Amino acid sequence: MSKEPEHVVIIGNGVAGITAARHIRKISDKRITVISAESDYFFSRTALMYVYMGHMKWKNIEPYEEWFWKENRIELKRARVEKLNTAAKILIFESGEQMDYDKLILATGSLPRKIGWEGENLKGVQGLVTKQDLELLEENSQGCKKAVIVGGGLIGVELAEMLHTRNIEVTMLIREQSFWRNVLPEKDAAFISEHIESHGVELEFGTQLDKIIGDETGRVRAILTSTGEEIFCDLVGLSIGVVPNISFLKDSEIETNVGILVDPYLQTSVEDVFAVGDCVQQREQIDDRSPVEAVWYTARMMGETVAQTVCGNLFRYNPGKWFNSAKFFDIEYQTYGRVWPDPKEDEQHLHWEHKNREKAITIAFNTKSGKFLGINTFGIRMKHEVFDEWLREEKGLEFVLTNLRNANFDPEFYSRHEKEIFSSFKEDFVRS
Amino acid sequence: MSNTKHNMSLAGEPPNRLNTTQKIATGIGWTGVFILTLSLFNVSFPDWGLWLSLGLIALGVIIFANDQYLGKPTAVKNNGIWFKSMTSRGVLAWGTGILLTLFYIVLYWHPQYLGYNPDGANSGIIALFDPLSRMISGLPASQWFVYGTLYTLAILAFGYKFLLKYRHNRYEVIRTFSVMFFQLGFAFLLPEILMRLNQPYYNPVNIWPLNYDLFADYKLQEFFSAGNVGVLMILFGIASIFIITPILTYFYGKRWYCSWVCGCGGLAETAGDPYRHLSDKSRSAWKFERWIIHSVLVFVVVMTIGVIYSFLNDNPADFWLTKDVFLWSSAGFLVLFFALIMIFKKDQLAADAKKAATIFLVVILAIISVNYFSGNGNIFFFHGSQLRTWYGFFIGAAFSGVIGVGFYPIFGNRVWCRFGCPMAAILGMQQRLFSRFRITTNGGQCISCGNCSTYCEMGIDVRAYAQKGENIVRSSCVGCGICADVCPRGVLKLENGPREKRINGDGVLLGNDVDLLDLIREQKQSNKETESSRL
Ligand SMILES: Cc1cc2nc3c(=O)[nH]c(=O)nc-3n(C[C@H](O)[C@H](O)[C@H](O)COP(=O)(O)OP(=O)(O)OC[C@H]3O[C@@H](n4cnc5c(N)ncnc54)[C@H](O)[C@@H]3O)c2cc1C
Numbered sequence: 030m031s032k033e034p035e036h037v038v039i040i041g042n043g044v045a046g047i048t049a050a051r052h053i054r055k056i057s058d059k060r061i062t063v064i065s066a067e068s069d070y071f072f073s074r075t076a077l078m079y080v081y082m083g084h085m086k087w088k089n090i091e092p093y094e095e096w097f098w099k100e101n102r103i104e105l106k107r108a109r110v111e112k113l114n115t116a117a118k119i120l121i122f123e124s125g126e127q128m129d130y131d132k133l134i135l136a137t138g139s140l141p142r143k144i145g146w147e148g149e150n151l152k153g154v155q156g157l158v159t160k161q162d163l164e165l166l167e168e169n170s171q172g173c174k175k176a177v178i179v180g181g182g183l184i185g186v187e188l189a190e191m192l193h194t195r196n197i198e199v200t201m202l203i204r205e206q207s208f209w210r211n212v213l214p215e216k217d218a219a220f221i222s223e224h225i226e227s228h229g230v231e232l233e234f235g236t237q238l239d240k241i242i243g244d245e246t247g248r249v250r251a252i253l254t255s256t257g258e259e260i261f262c263d264l265v266g267l268s269i270g271v272v273p274n275i276s277f278l279k280d281s282e283i284e285t286n287v288g289i290l291v292d293p294y295l296q297t298s299v300e301d302v303f304a305v306g307d308c309v310q311q312r313e314q315i316d317d318r319s320p321v322e323a324v325w326y327t328a329r330m331m332g333e334t335v336a337q338t339v340c341g342n343l344f345r346y347n348p349g350k351w352f353n354s355a356k357f358f359d360i361e362y363q364t365y366g367r368v369w370p371d372p373k374e375d376e377q378h379l380h381w382e383h384k385n386r387e388k389a390i391t392i393a394f395n396t397k398s399g400k401f402l403g404i405n406t407f408g409i410r411m412k413h414e415v416f417d418e419w420l421r422e423e424k425g426l427e428f429v430l431t432n433l434r435n436a437n438f439d440p441e442f443y444s445r446h447e448k449e450i451f452s453s454f455k456e457d458f459v460r461s
Numbered sequence: 462m463s464n465t466k467h468n469m470s471l472a473g474e475p476p477n478r479l480n481t482t483q484k485i486a487t488g489i490g491w492t493g494v495f496i497l498t499l500s501l502f503n504v505s506f507p508d509w510g511l512w513l514s515l516g517l518i519a520l521g522v523i524i525f526a527n528d529q530y531l532g533k534p535t536a537v538k539n540n541g542i543w544f545k546s547m548t549s550r551g552v553l554a555w556g557t558g559i560l561l562t563l564f565y566i567v568l569y570w571h572p573q574y575l576g577y578n579p580d581g582a583n584s585g586i587i588a589l590f591d592p593l594s595r596m597i598s599g600l601p602a603s604q605w606f607v608y609g610t611l612y613t614l615a616i617l618a619f620g621y622k623f624l625l626k627y628r629h630n631r632y633e634v635i636r637t638f639s640v641m642f643f644q645l646g647f648a649f650l651l652p653e654i655l656m657r658l659n660q661p662y663y664n665p666v667n668i669w670p671l672n673y674d675l676f677a678d679y680k681l682q683e684f685f686s687a688g689n690v691g692v693l694m695i696l697f698g699i700a701s702i703f704i705i706t707p708i709l710t711y712f713y714g715k716r717w718y719c720s721w722v723c724g725c726g727g728l729a730e731t732a733g734d735p736y737r738h739l740s741d742k743s744r745s746a747w748k749f750e751r752w753i754i755h756s757v758l759v760f761v762v763v764m765t766i767g768v769i770y771s772f773l774n775d776n777p778a779d780f781w782l783t784k785d786v787f788l789w790s791s792a793g794f795l796v797l798f799f800a801l802i803m804i805f806k807k808d809q810l811a812a813d814a815k816k817a818a819t820i821f822l823v824v825i826l827a828i829i830s831v832n833y834f835s836g837n838g839n840i841f842f843f844h845g846s847q848l849r850t851w852y853g854f855f856i857g858a859a860f861s862g863v864i865g866v867g868f869y870p871i872f873g874n875r876v877w878c879r880f881g882c883p884m885a886a887i888l889g890m891q892q893r894l895f896s897r898f899r900i901t902t903n904g905g906q907c908i909s910c911g912n913c914s915t916y917c918e919m920g921i922d923v924r925a926y927a928q929k930g931e932n933i934v935r936s937s938c939v940g941c942g943i944c945a946d947v948c949p950r951g952v953l954k955l956e957n958g959p960r961e962k963r964i965n966g967d968g969v970l971l972g973n974d975v976d977l978l979d980l981i982r983e984q985k986q987s988n989k990e991t992e993s994s995r996l
């Protein structure tokens with residue numbers, strides 16, 4: 030008796046959905062369909078900026094060629110899902126068309142956060158998350174001379190770098206007293222702020238957006254800041270964060286809050302429906318992680334995990350030690366473990382900067398136990414594997430410092446700074 | 462505080478135009494080229510005409526590079542590459558491609574149009590180079606001298622540009638000094654100086670089979686008549702192939718040659734750098750590459766065996782080595798080499814690679830036997846010199862010159878190195894099977910952005926490995942290091958290290974539950990046997 034293979038439908042062709050699809054295919058013969066309203070093929074969202082800057086073409090940011098989907102029997106469908114009927118296990122598309130599923134994975138990602146500013150729907154006001162946003166930005170850049178970016182996060186600084194390559198003058202409004210200060214320790218934040226400013230981007234600290242002012246054609250003309258300053262501009266980039274993209278679920282049985290609520294197995298409140306990636310909100314606290322984590326790596330790891338569960342091997346989502354990375358104009362940033370913006374009780378930060386102001390390191394440790402807690406590294410590449418091991422084995426600060434050399438991942442012949450770092454920390458240590 | 466310069470008319474536009482300084486620099490450079498062109502029409506210049514022209518070309522490139530890179534923060538500088546006509550297969554690119562191609566056609570097949578006259582005084586552009594040639598070797602210039610000079614100038618001038626562009630990266634800086642040094646010292650000056658000293662024209666780092674003429678009969682005659690020095694040159698040539706090359710490749714990968722020493726690589730890395738992203742990354746291009754480069758390798762091996770066999774056949778009394786001994790030891794060597802790889806490296810070879818190698822070997826052996834037993838004195842149906850002429854035409858000139866360099870702006874800068882160079886094929890085999898070199902990936906940090914694949918001049922889909930946590934161990938990788946440079950997340954590192962686990966098809970991305978990662982590793986292993994499509 031031959032049975033039709035089970036049909037797994039994945040909504041969202043981002044890294045979460047595609048990772049799930051790949052891993053399911055690796056271990057099963059299920060029928061797999063991936064749906065997306067945004068693009069025909071999976072692309073790297075983190076690489077959108079490079080298309081705008083002319084480093085890559087659209088095709089270059091698609092990690093797989095067309096044959097990949099055919100040969101691995103991953104069916105792709107370009108359409109928007111409008112509604113779910115989880116009782117009947119049916120998806121309803123915008124066009125009215127329907128699709129059955131046996132198991133459903135929601136991987137719908139996120140959308141730019143807006144907070145209802147006056148004028149936020151004017152022409153020339155936009156966020157940067159989707160392919161369509163990128164196309165819009167191309168359009169909005171035409172003839173644009175001055176842009177204001179609201180919010181000083183990772184997408185904000187990418188936007189600044191992008192616009193900068195088009196000779197557009199950029200001002201960033203930053204709520205905190207230095208760039209990304211809600212994530213970075215003071216000295217790191219100051220270090221990066223200075224680097225961004227050195228590229229000619231103006232940073233206005235302690236400033237928020239009050240409202241956006243349009244002209245008679247409905248296009249942005251200026252903004253008003255919380256400090257009462259009026260800044261003329263033809264483009265406003267909104268980057269105060271993202272929110273899970275879940276509005277299409279509002280009439281469904283699936284429980285949501287900020288995001289789609291899932292248990293530790295990434296199962297939603299409805300049987301046979303799972304959720305992964307940016308759109309997820311964890312019901313249970315996992316280590317020191319936030320319940321909604323909109324980063325590439327988390328999305329990928331959820332995809333890896335859910336594939337096992339969907340294929341009958343119930344697996345708990347249990348991500349390892351925290352890590353992340355970014356690039357601020359020319360300075361690469363990596364982090365392993367936790368370096369909180371402000372040291373918690375019994376924690377201390379050690380900070381080192383190279384004299385040319387292009388490299389820096391901050392290390393967090395516990396003052397009582399001497400345990401190493403985490404590292405921020407700027408302009409120096411470090412090995413993930415090594416730090417992951419050190420963190421898991423709970424190595425002490427001294428061990429980390431004496432072995433820092435083994436964690437270096439810079440290209441061959443690069444200058445090394447371990448000695449300098451070591452003695453600088455020692456001084457700090459003695460002083461404090 | 463804003464230190465950005467504004468050209469309002471350009472605001473919001475993609476950066477695809479040259480600024481005024483860059484335009485002037487381009488003008489200066491082309492004036493130098495224009496003088497060369499004038500000399501073609503026998504406009505006569507004083508002796509310093511050549512210096513003026515070469516100087517202007519160099520000056521143009523230097524001013525351009527200074528304007529583009531100096532005084533600006535050094536880091537990845539790829540803004541607008543895909544918007545500029547010259548670097549995105551636009552009109553300028555096609556124009557340049559066609560001009561270069563025409564130049565190569567004239568150079569190889571009609572040097573008389575350049576003013577070359579082997580029987581009397583040169584004229585035209587060749588005559589312009591006579592003084593320089595006399596200064597170095599004491600002889601009048603030939604078309605090859607003109608070409609060599611321009612080639613060296615290109616490596617030096619664009620090398621300077623490359624040095625500025627990548628000055629933040631010491632690997633790139635040191636490597637570029639190295640290629641500039643080997644081009645100027647070994648490829649250009651040394652052979653000319655040897656000529657002056659009445660020795661054979663010889664560049665020790667131009668190794669067979671890239672240097673397919675090393676065993677040509679005229680070359681062998683030249684070496685043997687030069688006495689000890691000549692014999693030493695041949696011996697060094699042979700040692701390079703069988704001893705020096707394998708050892709260096711074992712320790713450092715093929716990069717020690719392809720992106721540190723070789724002149725073809727040197728031009729590709731310097732003058733060709735702006736075109737590296739044009740290489741084709743598709744899987745079909747990779748398939749095509751493997752067939753064609755190994756076909757060229759087979760061709761050069763066959764040709765060389767044929768040439769030496771004919772040489773021994775034509776000069777039977779002069780050498781202790783008889784043609785039969787030579788022939789059967791060559792065949793024996795090939796069979797042994799094949800057998801050893803099949804026995805010891807079986808699990809590191811793809812099925813199609815084994816099939817292709819077997820076909821190639823059987824064909825070579827069959828041809829040798831048929832000809833040998835028919836006793837026609839040739840080994841591959843034709844006289845060795847005939848084979849050499851064809852190889853020289855199709856591979857030496859048409860492939861490596863016309864397509865290899867002429868089409869930089871269309872197919873990218875390493876077309877020859879990737880699809881044609883038999884030296885690269887040999888080094889590549891060594892690199893893949895017997896080397897400590899690999900590109901390691903950094904845990905789970907890859908964001909699949911594609912910068913690495915895009916800027917890999919060899920068309921390697923670096924991302925395909927990086928986003929799975931696997932090392933990149935590809936025979937074609939020349940170790941240019943640019944993938945690691947452009948990676949915005951610090952994921953890639955060129956390394957020489959222990960050979961265990963160097964090829965890690967079961968690699969995983971770090972970050973997730975360790976038990977899950979172990980499970981995924983296992984699943985990847987068992988999956989491999991079912992030949993999944995790069996999942
Ligand atoms: C500009 C930018 C830069 C970033 N840089 C980094 C970085 O450097 N490092 C990092 O860790 N993270 C970065 N991120 C965050 C990272 O990209 C995301 O965390 C990650 O892409 C989330 O993947 P996902 O699969 O959950 O969702 P997404 O990639 O957002 O995919 C969701 C997909 O689902 C589709 N979809 C949603 N609803 C429906 C529907 N109803 N019907 C059909 N299709 C639907 C969407 O159209 C979309 O294609 C960046 C994000 C942006 C926007």
Ligand code: SF4
Pocket residue numbers: 900916917918919920921923933937938939940941942943944945
């Ligand atoms: S893989 Fe990297 S180092 Fe190797 S050739 Fe490509 S870009 Fe150069």
Ligand code: SF4
Pocket residue numbers: 906907908909910911912913914923924927928947948949950951952953
């Ligand atoms: S290795 Fe680096 S450059 Fe390549 S895809 Fe990954 S993050 Fe991008």
